[in-house]
Amino acid sequence: xxxxxxxxxxxxxxxxxxxxxxxxxxxxxxxxxxxxxxxxxxxxxxxxxxxxxxxxxxxxxxxxxxxxxxxxxxxxxxxxxxxxxxxxxxxxxxxxxxxxxxxxxxxxxxxxxxxxxxxxxxxxxxxxxxxxxxxxxxxxxxxxxxxxxxxxxxxxxxxxxxxxxxxxxxxxxxxxxxxxxxxxxxxxxxxxxxxxxxxxxxxxxxxxxxxxxxxxxxxxxxxxxxxxxxxxxxxxxxxxxxxxxxxxxxxxxxxxxxxxxxxxxxxxxxxxxxxxxxxxxxxxxxxxxxxxxxxxxxxxxxxxxxxxxxxxxxxxxxxxxxxxxxxxxxxxxxxxxxxxxxxxxxxxxxxxxxxxxxxxxxxxxxxxxxxxxxxxxxxxxxxxx
Amino acid sequence: xxxxxxxxxxxxxxxxxxxxxxxxxxxxxxxxxxxxxxxxxxxxxxxxxxxxxxxxxxxxxxxxxxxxxxxxxxxxxxxxxxxxxxxxxxxxxxxxxxxxxxxxxxxxxxxxxxxxxxxxxxxxxxxxxxxxxxxxxxxxxxxxxxxxxxxxxxxxxxxxxxxxxxxxxxxxxxxxxxxxxxxxxxxxxxxxxxxxxxxxxxxxxxxxxxxxxxxxxxxxxxxxxxxxxxxxxxxxxxxxxxxxxxxxxxxxxxxxxxxxxxxxxxxxxxxxxxxxxxxxxxxxxxxxxxxxxxxxxxxxxxxxxxxxxxxxxxxxxxxxxxxxxxxxxxxxxxxxxxxxxxxxxxxxxxxxxxxxxxxxxxxxxxxxxxxxxxxxxxxxxxxxx
Numbered sequence: 001x002x003x004x005x006x007x008x009x010x011x012x013x014x015x016x017x018x019x020x021x022x023x024x025x026x027x028x029x030x031x032x033x034x035x036x037x038x039x040x041x042x043x044x045x046x047x048x049x050x051x052x053x054x055x056x057x058x059x060x061x062x063x064x065x066x067x068x069x070x071x072x073x074x075x076x077x078x079x080x081x082x083x084x085x086x087x088x089x090x091x092x093x094x095x096x097x098x099x100x101x102x103x104x105x106x107x108x109x110x111x112x113x114x115x116x117x118x119x120x121x122x123x124x125x126x127x128x129x130x131x132x133x134x135x136x137x138x139x140x141x142x143x144x145x146x147x148x149x150x151x152x153x154x155x156x157x158x159x160x161x162x163x164x165x166x167x168x169x170x171x172x173x174x175x176x177x178x179x180x181x182x183x184x185x186x187x188x189x190x191x192x193x194x195x196x197x198x199x200x201x202x203x204x205x206x207x208x209x210x211x212x213x214x215x216x217x218x219x220x221x222x223x224x225x226x227x228x229x230x231x232x233x234x235x236x237x238x239x240x241x242x243x244x245x246x247x248x249x250x251x252x253x254x255x256x257x258x259x260x261x262x263x264x265x266x267x268x269x270x271x272x273x274x275x276x277x278x279x280x281x282x283x284x285x286x287x288x289x290x291x292x293x294x295x296x297x298x299x300x301x302x303x304x305x306x307x308x309x310x311x312x313x314x315x316x317x318x319x320x321x322x323x324x325x326x327x328x329x330x331x332x333x334x335x336x337x338x339x340x341x342x343x344x345x346x347x348x349x350x351x352x353x354x355x356x357x358x359x360x361x362x363x364x365x366x367x368x369x370x371x372x373x374x375x376x377x378x379x380x381x382x383x384x385x
Numbered sequence: 386x387x388x389x390x391x392x393x394x395x396x397x398x399x400x401x402x403x404x405x406x407x408x409x410x411x412x413x414x415x416x417x418x419x420x421x422x423x424x425x426x427x428x429x430x431x432x433x434x435x436x437x438x439x440x441x442x443x444x445x446x447x448x449x450x451x452x453x454x455x456x457x458x459x460x461x462x463x464x465x466x467x468x469x470x471x472x473x474x475x476x477x478x479x480x481x482x483x484x485x486x487x488x489x490x491x492x493x494x495x496x497x498x499x500x501x502x503x504x505x506x507x508x509x510x511x512x513x514x515x516x517x518x519x520x521x522x523x524x525x526x527x528x529x530x531x532x533x534x535x536x537x538x539x540x541x542x543x544x545x546x547x548x549x550x551x552x553x554x555x556x557x558x559x560x561x562x563x564x565x566x567x568x569x570x571x572x573x574x575x576x577x578x579x580x581x582x583x584x585x586x587x588x589x590x591x592x593x594x595x596x597x598x599x600x601x602x603x604x605x606x607x608x609x610x611x612x613x614x615x616x617x618x619x620x621x622x623x624x625x626x627x628x629x630x631x632x633x634x635x636x637x638x639x640x641x642x643x644x645x646x647x648x649x650x651x652x653x654x655x656x657x658x659x660x661x662x663x664x665x666x667x668x669x670x671x672x673x674x675x676x677x678x679x680x681x682x683x684x685x686x687x688x689x690x691x692x693x694x695x696x697x698x699x700x701x702x703x704x705x706x707x708x709x710x711x712x713x714x715x716x717x718x719x720x721x722x723x724x725x726x727x728x729x730x731x732x733x734x735x736x737x738x739x740x741x742x743x744x745x746x747x748x749x750x751x752x753x754x755x756x757x758x759x760x761x762x763x764x765x766x767x768x769x770x
Contacts (some may be wrong), residue, residue: 010642018403021426023716040408042427280710280732289706298709302687302732321674324683325665330409347665347687 002026004288005037005057005080009070011212011331011340012063012268012284013040019284025292028053032067054078061246064093065266066138069171075347080166080289082196082245083266090242091266094136094177097362101261109253109263114176115165120158123178124151126152133161136175137168143213143290144238147181158210182260184253188227191272192253193286195296196245201286202232203279203299206271208251209359214311214318214338218271219380220278221304221351230259247272247287270340277327277345303347304354308361310342313369322363323357387411387675390422390442390465392456396716396725397448397653398425399668400661402668410677413438417452441462444676446631450476450651451523454556467581467630467676468651475627476651479521479562486606486646489622493646494638499561500550505543508563509536518546521560522553528598532566548630556663569638573612574603576657577620577669580681581630586671587617588664588684591638591656596757599696599723603656605663606689606736615644623649632672658712662712662730684743688732689739693746695727698754703760705729708745738765 002025006013010027017027017040028047029040033082036046037053048056050071060080062072065088072085090096101108112123114133121130129151135144144164146157161176168174192202205228209217231252239248249269254261272283281289281297289296310316314335320326323346330342346361348354355377362370362377387410391398394414400713402412402425413432414425421431422438429652433441435456445465447457450473457470472485475481497508499518508516514536520529529549531542546561553559572595577587590613594602616637634654637644657668666674666682674681695701699720705711708731713728731746733739741764747755 014406017426018406020712021399021403022712024713025715039427039430041402042424042430045424045427045430281712294703295707297706297711300709318679321682322680324685326682327407327666328409330405330410 002292003058004028004291005030005053005060005075006040007060007062007067007075008032008063009038009040009043010063010310011333011342013189014331015273015329016063016268016284016288018346019282020288023285023288023294025288027288028057029063030071050074051201054080056239061267061287061291062088063267066091067092082267083248085243087244087248087266091264093172094134094139094263095175097264098177100238100241100264104234104241106234106237106261107258109182110180114161114178115118116164117158119137120154120161120176120178124154125146128178129179130181131178132181133157133176134179135164136177137170137172145213182253182255184255184260186254186286187243187251187256187262188231189249189251189269189271189274190231191247191249191269191283192232192239193247193283193296193299194235194244195288195290196243196293198240199296200232200236200239201296201299202228202235203272203275203283204228204301205231205252205275208271209372211311212338214309214340215270215370216309216311216370217306217376218274219304219306219354220274220301221354226257227254227259234259234261246290250350270343271307273329273343274297274307274345274358275306276329277325277347278302290346303349304351304359305347306354306358308344308346308358308370308373309340310344310364311369312337312339312341314341315368316366317364321362323360323364325357326361337354352381352384354383387677388441388443389413389676390415390438390445391425391448392445392452393417393429393448394409394423394425395448396718399716400658400714401448401653401669401673402426404667405673408670408673408679410673412673413442414448415456423543435459437640446652446672446676447473447596449650450474451479468627468633469629472598472627472633472651473628476649477522478557479519479524479648480560482649483562484625485623485649489619489626491622491646492643494567495565497563499546499563500548502543505539505546505561505563509533509539512563512565515566517564517566518542518561518655519564520559521562522555523559530598567638567640568622569645570638572636572647573616573639574634574636574654574656575616575620576632576634576654576660577617577624578632578668578675578681578684579620579624579629580675581628581678582623584681585617585621585624586681586684587613587620588657588660588668589613589686590616590637591659593656594757594761596696597723599725600655601694601696601755601757602691602761603659604689604691604739605659605686606739607686612639612644619644621645630677632668642703655728656692658714658728659690659692659730660684661714662710662732663687665712688734689736690730690732691743693729693731693743693750693755693758694725695723695729696754697722697724698728698751699726701729701751702749704749705746708740708742708749711746737766737769740769 013029398414636647
């Protein structure tokens with residue numbers, strides 16, 4: 001029970017191999033471009049084709065939710081896939097996600113499914129403006145979204161969406177989910193893990209900040225118990241419903257003391273990368289433990305920890321390494337604008353120290369590449385003083 | 386400056402690759418059995434021969450001190466070797482080590498070099514019994530040692546040593562170092578790191594326990610400042626003298642409030658494995674940062690942490706993973722009696738919690754394979770209560 005195949009060979013597969021190697025797990029990954037099975041940390045070393053890869057694996061999991069459905073079916077047929085193909089598909093289709101949330105009574109924004117102009121007009125009638133329209137499939141990092149603030153823009157926005165739907169080449173029929181925009185106080189996420197025997201554990205809620213629609217900073221610090229309880233209850237309901245067997249991330253809008261589910265990801269998640277330095281057991285190891293049916297590791301926070309994404313850059317000044325506790329994680333990807341290239345974790349013995357270190361980090365990093373970090377660090381430091 | 390070649394492809398090279406990968410370092414290792422350069426975490430993937438490996442590397446280092454001297458010479462000639470071949474050789478020869486200690490005024494046990502019966506008798510005359518005789522070369526994990534407690538055993542012990550010297554096939558001439566046995570209170574070690582520009586940093590002193598001559602448990606906890614200062618001063622003196630550029634471990638005997646150097650290792654060290662979970666930056670990353678001329682990472686203790694070696698066993702009960710903070714590190718080596726196969730790190734928010742977790746660990750692990758752990762954990766727990 002120690003040969004793992006991951007569908008997808010990106011940074012999440014790499015970090016799973018890094019976490020799994022000390023546990024004696026043999027981690028391979030399907031490179032979806034070449035359709036070959038490789039070792040994530042030695043990608044030139046081609047191990048096999050997919051069929052052999054499935055045969056040679058004890059368990060199979062996915063690092064992203066947009067896996068081709070025929071591959072999911074083949075993996076599921078082997079009896080080795082965690083989570084189920086159903087859970088993965090739900091993570092890749094906002095319509096299925098909304099149905100799941102409803103079936104679990106998980107609070108979320110009022111919404112309406114849109115395929116036609118009639119649906120579109122009904123959405124505007126039934127929900128109150130402003131609305132956000134999101135593609136049901138293939139949306140991520142803020143892509144595939146439209147915002148409607150005033151009814152006068154309805155025609156032009158519908159036309160754009162209609163063109164998008166007409167041109168969509170997805171195998172499953174593309175669609176749009178209209179959501180009432182939530183006036184939230186902040187965005188938080190819960191990374192939880194469920195073992196197939198029903199054991200669950202959840203990391204502390206993480207506060208997330210986005211820049212141009214992409215996660216830029218996550219902070220994990222001691223959290224209000226009532227909020228944590230709310231989030232854990234939602235995680236338990238969803239993961240039990242799915243008979244789930246690995247890590248799941250749930251993004252929430254916090255409105256006052258209430259959490260509304262924004263979306264779920266059936267996998268390890270960017271907002272959980274801080275766990276590599278800040279938690280007893282990191283999300284990557286807990287994901288692997290769950291799929292290999294090993295005891296879950298403690299999800300306790302060791303000390304306040306923040307993660308800063310490195311987006312579109314393939315270097316940072318070496319002085320970053322001189323900040324105590326700073327750990328840089330590069331993904332070895334080719335540089336591209338807007339691409340997640342790596343992240344930096346920083347911890348502090350308390351939130352004040354963490355804020356001071358974030359301030360120092362912001363001072364070192366290039367303002368163009370990390371446009372919001374200085375303001376974030378300044379505000380965070382002011383809150384601690 | 387990011388292609389690293391390690392001489393030796395054992396667990397230390399593996400753990401350096403695990404630590405170096407997130408920093409974007411490309412870590413290769415020389416397998417001294419096949420003389421091929423491989424990737425430690427993908428050992429089937431043969432990269433090149435040694436000559437090409439040296440050419441393709443930006444920096445070269447060693448995971449053990451018994452590297453063949455012709456290979457050291459070849460690496461040194463390339464101008465890429467850290468530390469110097471001199472430092473590596475000193476770590477592999479107790480005679481050179483003693484000369485270094487003397488030149489730095491580093492306190493150590495009274496000793497005498499022995500090559501002949503005459504030297505042997507003089508050693509007994511000049512030093513007081515009991516004595517310990519250690520081979521100058523190739524001794525490790527308590528191998529190659531003789532103890533002389535009473536003069537009546539001198540003939541029989543000399544005969545055994547003489548046979549050993551006669552049969553020695555080392556290229557450099559083998560020899561014996563006689564040492565006065567130190568009535569020490571405990572054994573501690575310092576893992577320090579020096580960058581070639583002279584920056585130094587040292588981890589907290591670690592308390593070490595041995596079973597049958599092999600390290601079995603190391604504990605890192607807040608330490609007496611005066612002792613830490615003593616050890617750091619020795620580290621600074623030795624590493625400056627050697628114009629050192631990576632991690633060095635120094636083992637000490639503690640006698641009252643004084644530290645006597647037992648031996649030095651010019652590399653990452655078993656007694657520093659706790660740093661993977663217990664320090665801001667682990668010893669493997671700091672070794673790599675030093676050789677790549679990057680800023681050293683903080684060596685601060687995050688929380689009390691212990692390391693338990695797994696010796697001669699290739700499984701432990703899964704329940705170990707349920708102990709909060711427990712991290713298992715397997716080396717993927719073939720099972721052999723007395724062989725270091727892996728280690729387990731455990732932390733606690735304070736020493737009492739660490740002691741309780743160690744007690745739980747001792748209760749789970751097999752008594753035959755971890756013969757001293759229960760007693761150690763019991764004593765440690767009693768000291769905290």
